[in-house]
Amino acid sequence: MSHDAPDLVDSVDTPDGAPADPTETLVETEEEAARERALRAGLEDFELDDEDRSLIDGEWDADAGRVPEAPLPVLAIIGRPNVGKSTLVNRIIGRREAVVEDKPGVTRDRVSYPAEWSGREFLLVDTGGWEVDVAGIESKVAEQAEVAISLADAVIFVVDATVGATATDERVVALLRRSGKPVLLCANKVDGPSGEADAAYLWSLGLGEPFPISALHGRGMGELLDAAMKILPTVSGHGTARPAGPRRVALVGRPNVGKSSLLNKIAGSERVVVDEVAGTTRDPVDELVELRGIPYWFVDTAGIRRRVHQTKGADFYASLRTQAAIEKAEIGVVLVDASAPLTEQDTRVISQVVDAGRALVIAYNKWDLMDEDRRPYLEREIEKDLVQVTWAPRVNVSARTGWHTDKLVPAIERSLASWDTRIPTGKLNAFLGELVAGHPHPLRGGKQPRILFATQASTRPPRFVIFATGFLEAGYRRYIERRLRETFGFEGTPIAISVRVREKRKR
Numbered sequence: 001m002s003h004d005a006p007d008l009v010d011s012v013d014t015p016d017g018a019p020a021d022p023t024e025t026l027v028e029t030e031e032e033a034a035r036e037r038a039l040r041a042g043l044e045d046f047e048l049d050d051e052d053r054s055l056i057d058g059e060w061d062a063d064a065g066r067v068p069e070a071p072l073p074v075l076a077i078i079g080r081p082n083v084g085k086s087t088l089v090n091r092i093i094g095r096r097e098a099v100v101e102d103k104p105g106v107t108r109d110r111v112s113y114p115a116e117w118s119g120r121e122f123l124l125v126d127t128g129g130w131e132v133d134v135a136g137i138e139s140k141v142a143e144q145a146e147v148a149i150s151l152a153d154a155v156i157f158v159v160d161a162t163v164g165a166t167a168t169d170e171r172v173v174a175l176l177r178r179s180g181k182p183v184l185l186c187a188n189k190v191d192g193p194s195g196e197a198d199a200a201y202l203w204s205l206g207l208g209e210p211f212p213i214s215a216l217h218g219r220g221m222g223e224l225l226d227a228a229m230k231i232l233p234t235v236s237g238h239g240t241a242r243p244a245g246p247r248r249v250a251l252v253g254r255p256n257v258g259k260s261s262l263l264n265k266i267a268g269s270e271r272v273v274v275d276e277v278a279g280t281t282r283d284p285v286d287e288l289v290e291l292r293g294i295p296y297w298f299v300d301t302a303g304i305r306r307r308v309h310q311t312k313g314a315d316f317y318a319s320l321r322t323q324a325a326i327e328k329a330e331i332g333v334v335l336v337d338a339s340a341p342l343t344e345q346d347t348r349v350i351s352q353v354v355d356a357g358r359a360l361v362i363a364y365n366k367w368d369l370m371d372e373d374r375r376p377y378l379e380r381e382i383e384k385d386l387v388q389v390t391w392a393p394r395v396n397v398s399a400r401t402g403w404h405t406d407k408l409v410p411a412i413e414r415s416l417a418s419w420d421t422r423i424p425t426g427k428l429n430a431f432l433g434e435l436v437a438g439h440p441h442p443l444r445g446g447k448q449p450r451i452l453f454a455t456q457a458s459t460r461p462p463r464f465v466i467f468a469t470g471f472l473e474a475g476y477r478r479y480i481e482r483r484l485r486e487t488f489g490f491e492g493t494p495i496a497i498s499v500r501v502r503e504k505r506k507r
Contacts, residue, residue: 032426079158415492
């Protein structure tokens with residue numbers, strides 16, 4: 001299909017009725033401020049608790065900007081497959097973060113984790129196992145390990161003491177010598193004094209004294225990390241300083257939908273392992289990427305398979321980490337394969353992002369594989385299955401060719417701006433007054449609930465609290481949400497509306 005063909009949806013599709021510039025609608029007039037004061041005074045006739053009063057009187061504080069941090073020194077963990085690198089990483093950072101399973105090849109990418117020892121902060125880089133003369137996905141894993149060495153300030157080289165030095169280990173030693181980086185030799189799987197004799201054989205590698213440890217049980221970790229701190233500089237010659245508050249963008253979707261390819265295309269380098277095999281990524285991978293002069297943390301995640309309880313082993317832990325990555329991010333870019341029918345997995349991934357309260361962009365990837373016969377089916381699928389997220393920007397891209405990937409940035413920016421948007425209280429109440437006058441809540445049992453006052457309790461995502469004399473039905477709350485979006489934009493962000501029913505004070 002030609003890339004010049006017209007899109008099924010606009011490159012960045014916007015909801016109908018949204019204002020061209022939502023910021024123009026967010027300036028409060030004196031009349032609206034006076035209305036707010038009158039409504040606030042009227043609330044004194046109703047039973048209010050302390051939480052109500054703090055909501056009504058709450059002052060809005062913008063987030064203070066963070067000072068950029070100096071680049072942290074980078075310590076890379078290198079070794080052949082299944083010597084216990086990820087177990088060592090988990091032991092150093094003090095939590096089960098890296099995916100670990102008792103078979104080789106579970107880690108595929110180089111993954112960074114912030115770590116601390118004896119008051120020193122540093123970045124710990126976990127890598128896939130380094131093998132010589134390998135083909136396919138294993139060769140790409142080895143390339144990532146070599147890149148990790150080049151970008152590290154110091155290296156811990158992990159060898160399985162129970163196996164001893166292999167030909168692969170000796171090739172890695174040659175690679176480490178050429179790099180010129182300071183190296184610590186770590187003899188893992190030494191679970192007791194009897195194993196220390198095995199560790200002593202590793203002197204033959206010529207990297208100095210081997211440190212006998214058990215990453216699984218924590219034995220010898222203090223000595224290893226004390227030695228690592230001696231060879232690690234205080235400021236990295238290779239690490240990247242974290243600029244003040246870069247936004248976090250999680251790339252999520254089902255397996256093999258093109259998340260890693262898209263991250264590599266955006267970053268402009270082969271940052272993560274890409275392969276035709278579904279489920280190549282297991283750990284969330286962070287990459288600081290500058291787009292239009294603005295830094296973003298992009299997080300490539302493991303593909304979300306069927307329900308978590310139906311997965312097992314490394315895939316089970318990977319799915320849990322993907323959920324955690326969504327919750328740590330500010331926006332989820334959900335990739336959908338445009339060339340194949342939408343699946344329950346696609347809609348569930350979108351629901352995960354919305355349920356976590358994160359901003360949302362839907363990217364239809366593999367657009368270059370779309371044929372004309374597929375278009376009407378995709379249109380119907382969007383109308384039927386994505387009716388709950390018509391507010392999300394939609395972008396058609398091809399991660400393989402890079403087509404339209406530049407359109408992602410404005411969509412991300414708009415969604416994040418909506419996620420941060422606050423409506424002044426006077427303007428919000430004026431809006432609700434007009435809305436109720438034109439479309440009052442239906443009578444139920446001869447009574448009609450009256451909206452007394454409304455305030456925006458928070459942003460990220462926008463959350464509104466309405467004080468009323470009776471409960472507002474779900475259909476009416478959806479109507480309020482729809483009108484809020486039409487008037488103020490809120491493109492790309494979920495909105496939460498809660499109702500507090502309050503009765504008049506007894507005289």
